[in-house]
Amino acid sequence: MKYYLEFVREVQEGRIPPVYLFYGDEVFLHRQAINRLKAALLTGGAESFNLSEIDGEETAPEEVVRAARLVPVLAVCRLVVVRNIPYFDQKPGLGSELLEAYLDAPSPSTCLVLQKAGPVDRRKKLYQLVTRRGRAIDFTPLSAGDVARWVSREAKKSGAVFTREAMDRFLSSVPGGLQGVAVELGKVLTYVGEKERVTVEDVAAVVAPRREETIFQVVDAVGEGRFEAAIDGIRVLTAAGESPLGILAMLARQFRLLLCAPDLAASGLAVPEIAARLQTKPFVIKKALAQARNFHPGQLAAALAGLLEVDADVKTGRQDFFPALANFFILGFKK
Incomplete structure (x- = not known):
C-alpha cells in the first residue's frame, strides 16, 4: 500500500x-x-x-x-x-x-x-x-497485513474494533481485492451497529466463508472425527451454489494436496516451490501441510479412491449426494 x-x-x-x-x-x-x-x-x-x-x-x-x-x-x-x-x-x-x-x-x-x-x-x-x-x-493487490490495517482504519471510523480472532476469520472469508473486502466490511459494521467490539461470532453471522476456506474446514472436521460439522460445511457450499460434482472435485483436490505436499516438503522443497509444483498459492500449501498431520498417507490414498466411488454412485443415481458423502466420511475416517 x-x-x-x-x-x-x-x-x-x-x-x-x-x-x-x-x-x-x-x-x-x-x-x-x-x-x-x-x-x-x-x-x-x-x-x-x-x-x-x-x-x-x-x-x-x-x-x-x-x-x-x-x-x-x-x-x-x-x-x-x-x-x-x-x-x-x-x-x-x-x-x-x-x-x-x-x-x-x-x-x-x-x-x-x-x-x-x-x-x-x-x-x-x-x-x-x-x-x-x-x-x-x-495499483498492485495489497498484502494481508495491509488489508488488515485498512480494515482496522475503516472500522475505527465507525467506532468499531476487531478482536484478533474476528480479524483472522474476516480476512480468511472475504474475497480478494479491496472492493470485496469493503462490501463485506460494510455488512459487518451494519450488523454490529453501535457495538465497539467486533467478535468472531459477529463476522460468522454475516460473512460467508470462501469456498477454499470452507473446504479446509470440512477436511479439518473429517480429520477430527466431527462428521456432522463436515456435512454442515458441505451444506454451506451447496447453499452458495456449488454443484455436488463440483464439491467432490474440490474435496479430491484437497486430499490430493494433503497427500503430495508433505512428500515434496520432505524432499527439501520450500513452500513457494511446492506451491508452484502443485499450481496453487503458498498460503494454501502452509495450511495443507498443517492439516495433513491429522491423516496418515494410507487414509488419504483411500480417500481419493473413495471419492471416485462416490462420484460414480452419484452420477449413476445409485446414491443421493448427501447420504453418499456422509457414509464416505464415517466409513473412511472413523477413529
Missing part, C-alpha cells in the same frame, strides 16, 4: 502532475485515488464545468485530447478522467499519435487521469510519455 500512501501525500502537498496513469488489479484504490484528486482540484463552486469523465472504450483519443485542452472555468485546473482506456493495447494510429503529441506537452491547467484495470505494456511510447511528464502508478 506504500504506493497509494505516497500518492495521497503528494496530493496533500499539492504536487499533482498534469497526467496520471492508474493501472493494476486493485481497482478499488483507483476509484479512491480519483476521488482524492476530485477533492483536491474541484473547488470554488465550478466543479461541474471543470470535470470530464470519459469512457475510453467509447471515446476516440482525439476527443480525449480535446477535453484535456479545454480551459478551466473560474478555477486553476481541470480534471479529465478517462476510464477503461484501451489505448495501451492498440496498435499505433492517428488517434494514438494525437494523444502522444498531447502527452509530450500536456496542458499545465489540466490533470489528465488515464485508468485501466490490469497490466499495461511498459514498452509502449504512451507509457514512456506518461512517466516522463507525469506519473504511472501500478
Whole structure:
C-alpha cells in the first residue's frame, strides 16, 4: 500500500502532475485515488464545468485530447478522467499519435487521469510519455497485513474494533481485492451497529466463508472425527451454489494436496516451490501441510479412491449426494 500512501501525500502537498496513469488489479484504490484528486482540484463552486469523465472504450483519443485542452472555468485546473482506456493495447494510429503529441506537452491547467484495470505494456511510447511528464502508478493487490490495517482504519471510523480472532476469520472469508473486502466490511459494521467490539461470532453471522476456506474446514472436521460439522460445511457450499460434482472435485483436490505436499516438503522443497509444483498459492500449501498431520498417507490414498466411488454412485443415481458423502466420511475416517 506504500504506493497509494505516497500518492495521497503528494496530493496533500499539492504536487499533482498534469497526467496520471492508474493501472493494476486493485481497482478499488483507483476509484479512491480519483476521488482524492476530485477533492483536491474541484473547488470554488465550478466543479461541474471543470470535470470530464470519459469512457475510453467509447471515446476516440482525439476527443480525449480535446477535453484535456479545454480551459478551466473560474478555477486553476481541470480534471479529465478517462476510464477503461484501451489505448495501451492498440496498435499505433492517428488517434494514438494525437494523444502522444498531447502527452509530450500536456496542458499545465489540466490533470489528465488515464485508468485501466490490469497490466499495461511498459514498452509502449504512451507509457514512456506518461512517466516522463507525469506519473504511472501500478495499483498492485495489497498484502494481508495491509488489508488488515485498512480494515482496522475503516472500522475505527465507525467506532468499531476487531478482536484478533474476528480479524483472522474476516480476512480468511472475504474475497480478494479491496472492493470485496469493503462490501463485506460494510455488512459487518451494519450488523454490529453501535457495538465497539467486533467478535468472531459477529463476522460468522454475516460473512460467508470462501469456498477454499470452507473446504479446509470440512477436511479439518473429517480429520477430527466431527462428521456432522463436515456435512454442515458441505451444506454451506451447496447453499452458495456449488454443484455436488463440483464439491467432490474440490474435496479430491484437497486430499490430493494433503497427500503430495508433505512428500515434496520432505524432499527439501520450500513452500513457494511446492506451491508452484502443485499450481496453487503458498498460503494454501502452509495450511495443507498443517492439516495433513491429522491423516496418515494410507487414509488419504483411500480417500481419493473413495471419492471416485462416490462420484460414480452419484452420477449413476445409485446414491443421493448427501447420504453418499456422509457414509464416505464415517466409513473412511472413523477413529
